[in-house]
Amino acid sequence: MAKKIVIVGGGLSGTIVANGLCRQLREELSSGSVTITMLGTSDKHLYQPGLLYIPFGRIRESELFRDQRKVLDRRVPYFIDPAAHIDVEKKTVATKSGKTYAYDFLVVATGSRIRPDIIPGMEEGAHWFYDLDGARKMRDTLQGFQGGKVVVNVNAPHKCPVAPLEVTFMLRDFFAAKGVLDKTEITYTYPIGRLHALEPVAHWAVPEFEKHGIKSEIFFNTKSVDAGSKTITSEEGVTLPYDLLVTIPPHTGHQVITDSDLGKGGWVPTERNTLLREGSSDVFVVGDTTNIPISKAGSTAHFEADTIIDNLSSLIKEGRWARNYDGKVFCFVETGLNSGTYVWFNYTTPPNPGPPSQMIHWFKLAYNRLYWLSARGLL
């Protein structure tokens, strides 16, 4: 009997796992002793970090998309048939169309999604760039913006932890280039008592904010937005007026996770080193889907996926565990429209961002293209 691997989710992490397994299990796939099947939601693969550049006209929409079929190894059947229920006892995945897939090993890569609908008034009153429609609307609004109060509002949890600071600095540069900075006031809000979750990044951001005249409101957890009066109010009791509200909306995991009773909020309880679902020895969880307390970011998904590829192929080929995930995360940080820095850290090494430079910004721009090699499992 062939060993059946089912991957639920066709985003970055699921795709890297599938492509990596194809290389590691080449002979087994060829002989038919292993099959890999992927269930996804779209025929397009989206480079999500590129959405940050859309509002500023710095990337073309067509650069963000590839056909998923072309990104994914041809040996992996891909069905656009989202999972509707995962049964980890019976080892089956039921799909929206009514099909059922049995598995020997399951990889859950359902990811996260923005939920501006959770906060009253946010959908009506705010702009965001975390999906294409939102990024397009923000681009249109920025084109016509002639100055005023801008609030950049950050909610927890959210993916890509540095994006809020990046968009703040990019907005500042955009307004300066547009000639409306002297008529604009930017206020950045953050849920905890500093400017960023990463303490060294927060310390670095303080003088940068002072230098650029960016105001901040810390301990700000959004309660509601009033699109009529153009105000945003926090659970802590602070109300800010705005002319333009750019929000990083709160995220949840996928509905199928909650519907399958696999984790509150759509996050699957996952062992931080093995990346196995807690209580399972045949269910791996990867990327944003885990409840591991680390950044929900593409690099996290990538490094986790590499670990799962090694372990899953080792279990199948040699019947043994290969290695543990060490919590590695790497993030570029755009510090304006022409400079950038980066941070990396793991479970035991704290982050230590270096001084921004134009070269690192160029590296980030290059990575915007190199991403497709990552998704194919080549980088």
Added chain:
Amino acid sequence: MTDKIKVDARGAFCPGPLMEMIAALKHMNVGDEIEIWSSDKGSAKDIPEWVKKVGHELVSNDEREGYWSIVVRKAK
């Protein structure tokens, strides 16, 4: 019926223990408790400060061997 969840945020540099707790509270009912473990001593100050500011209830704040255990009850 009230619930108690545990979050092991030891070694969590980003988004960090307080952000993890804020995110977890969103999926809890009033009266439920969360126990968060943090290896960052700043959490022993930051978390109680935020809990007081927002109006939740700090149940306990204990230093253990190399980490802090902080229990919070969702009050609203």
